[in-house]
Amino acid sequence: LYHGGQAVITTLGFLGLEMRGPADRVLIYAGIGLVILGCLVRGVRFAALAILAIETCSLLFIIGLMVVTGAGGQHAVVPPEDSSHGLLTMALVAVFALAGFESATFFGPEAKRPLATVTRTVLLTPMICGALFIFAGWAAWSGRADTLVNAYLHGTSTGVAPAVVIALNLGLGTSWLASAMASSNAASRLVYSMGVESVVPRLFARVQRGYRTPYPALALIVCTVCVGAATFGIVGKSTAFGHVQLAARTAVIAAYVLVAVASVRFLLRIQEHTALTLCAGVAGSAAGGTVLTYLLFTTASHGLVMVPAVMLTLLLSGSAWHLFLQWHHPASLESIGVFDSAETEDVLPGAGVFVTDATGNLALTASARTHEMR
Numbered sequence: 626l627y628h629g630g631q632a633v634i635t636t637l638g639f640l641g642l643e644m645r646g647p648a649d650r651v652l653i654y655a656g657i658g659l660v661i662l663g664c665l666v667r668g669v670r671f672a673a674l675a676i677l678a679i680e681t682c683s684l685l686f687i688i689g690l691m692v693v694t695g696a697g698g699q700h701a702v703v704p705p706e707d708s709s710h711g712l713l714t715m716a717l718v719a720v721f722a723l724a725g726f727e728s729a730t731f732f733g734p735e736a737k738r739p740l741a742t743v744t745r746t747v748l749l750t751p752m753i754c755g756a757l758f759i760f761a762g763w764a765a766w767s768g769r770a771d772t773l774v775n776a777y778l779h780g781t782s783t784g785v786a787p788a789v790v791i792a793l794n795l796g797l798g799t800s801w802l803a804s805a806m807a808s809s810n811a812a813s814r815l816v817y818s819m820g821v822e823s824v825v826p827r828l829f830a831r832v833q834r835g836y837r838t839p840y841p842a843l844a845l846i847v848c849t850v851c852v853g854a855a856t857f858g859i860v861g862k863s864t865a866f867g868h869v870q871l872a873a874r875t876a877v878i879a880a881y882v883l884v885a886v887a888s889v890r891f892l893l894r895i896q897e898h899t900a901l902t903l904c905a906g907v908a909g910s911a912a913g914g915t916v917l918t919y920l921l922f923t924t925a926s927h928g929l930v931m932v933p934a935v936m937l938t939l940l941l942s943g944s945a946w947h948l949f950l951q952w953h954h955p956a957s958l959e960s961i962g963v964f965d966s967a968e969t970e971d972v973l974p975g976a977g978v979f980v981t982d983a984t985g986n987l988a989l990t991a992s993a994r995t996h997e998m999r
Contacts, residue, residue, distance in 0.1 A: 626661075626805040626854035630654050632798025634858075635780075639791050650858045658851035661806045665813070665843050668836045669735050672810050676803045683800035684757065690773060690792060691764045701765075701774040702783060713923060716916050720881070721874045722758070725804070726750040728811035735814075805854075809846045816842035823957040824950065872935040875920060879939050882913035897989070 630653055634644045644653055665672050729746035733739035764770040775783040776790045777797070817839035820829030829842045857869075889906035892898035917936070924932040950957050969978040982988040 626654070626657065626802070626850050627857050629798050629801030629805055630657055630854055630858055632794045632801060633657065636791055636794045636798065639787060639794075647859045651855050654851055654855040654858055657802060658847050661802070661809060662843060662847045664806060665810050665847070666833060666836060666838050666840050668838060669732060669810070672806065673732075676807050676810075679799050679803040683796045683803070686792070686796040687773070687800075688760070690789065690796070691769045700768075701771040702779060703774065713916070713919055717871075717874045717878070717920070720878050720916075723751060723754055724877045725808055725811070726754065728807060731811040731814040805850065809843065809850060812846045813839055813842040816845060823954055824946075868929065868931045871924075871929075872931045875917070875932050875935050876939060878913055878916055878920075879936055882910055882917060883939075883943075885909040885913060 630650075634650065634653060637644055644650060664675055727747055729743045729750070733743050736742050761770065765774075772785055772789065773793055776785040776793045779785075780790050781787050816825065816829050817832075819825040820827055820831075820839075820842065829839065829845065831841050832838060833840045885906050889898075889903060889910065892902060892906070921933055921936070924930075947958070977989045977991050980988060980990055
């Protein structure tokens with residue numbers, strides 16, 4: 626939301642509307658937040674189609690600019706960076722660039738065939754993103770991205786035409802805001818689910834009567850993100866901003882590691898694991914743990930305490946909240962995840978069917994007939 630708002634402010638500046646004061650920036654971010662909240666409350670299908678349309682148009686727009694501008698005499702002017710930890714920086718950027726690919730899983734209870742549509746989405750999204758990254762790498766290598774890099778970093782100061790700068794800001798701005806909308810939509814379902822299961826106050830389990838969307842959870846998430854974006858929009862980029870970005874990337878990797886470890890434990894507990902899923906889970910946990918260990922070592926050697934503080938806060942906050950629920954609301958811990966159940970129609974075609982096993986629980990088997998014969 627911060628970067629999308631900055632793109633809007635920059636575009637308005639090119640059009641002669643200077644929005645440089647704190648009040649102006651707060652107004653911009655508040656307006657963007659209201660638009661995003663309105664789209665999300667309107668309905669999950671409406672929001673999904675809007676996000677898909679915006680991102681598709683934005684990507685085609687940026688790809689078109691690369692193809693049209695080509696290697697037209699511009700050479701990218703990129704500020705030098707410390708390359709002593711280039712591999713770590715690359716890993717952080719790569720993981721953060723793919724962050725959110727699993728957001729479709731938040732909408733499983735609202736999908737008609739969650740195990741089919743959500744699974745396809747989660748599998749295809751990294752592939753599509755990977756293809757786009759490869760294209761962007763080729764464009765940078767061949768010089769076709771130089772004009773866009775200069776337009777993004779330096780505006781018109783390197784001789785880039787104002788029309789290209791405006792077009793790029795429009796493309797990137799809409800993409801950033803679509804990303805903010807998608808992230809807020811997914812996070813609201815997490816808060817809603819926690820409200821249903823009494824992990825957080827039941828207020829956040831309410832839904833709008835007409836559109837059936839969790840408006841209290843949506844309002845909480847959008848307002849929180851909007852306040853953070855507006856704060857940085859007023860303060861501007863600084864050393865602290867860079868530290869916050871590093872902490873955010875650290876938090877994302879730490880969250881993925883925790884989920885990977887928890888997934889392995891969960892699959893082992895319910896006895897629905899396979900050799901492939903175990904290998905993938907262990908490999909992901911080990912890779913993420915290695916990156917986090919290296920990150921802690923490098924940041925500690927440079928005297929940066931924010932990264933260890935973020936990791937410690939993440940671990941302690943979860944443990945502290947678990948203890949609080951255990952003492953005051955123990956039933957909520959037992960009911961986590963029980964309100965959502967899958968049916969055979971939800972499974973990918975050919976994957977099997979759900980039947981009741983000897984213990985009375987639903988289990989995925991090759992076919993109902995095979996289960997009866999057993």
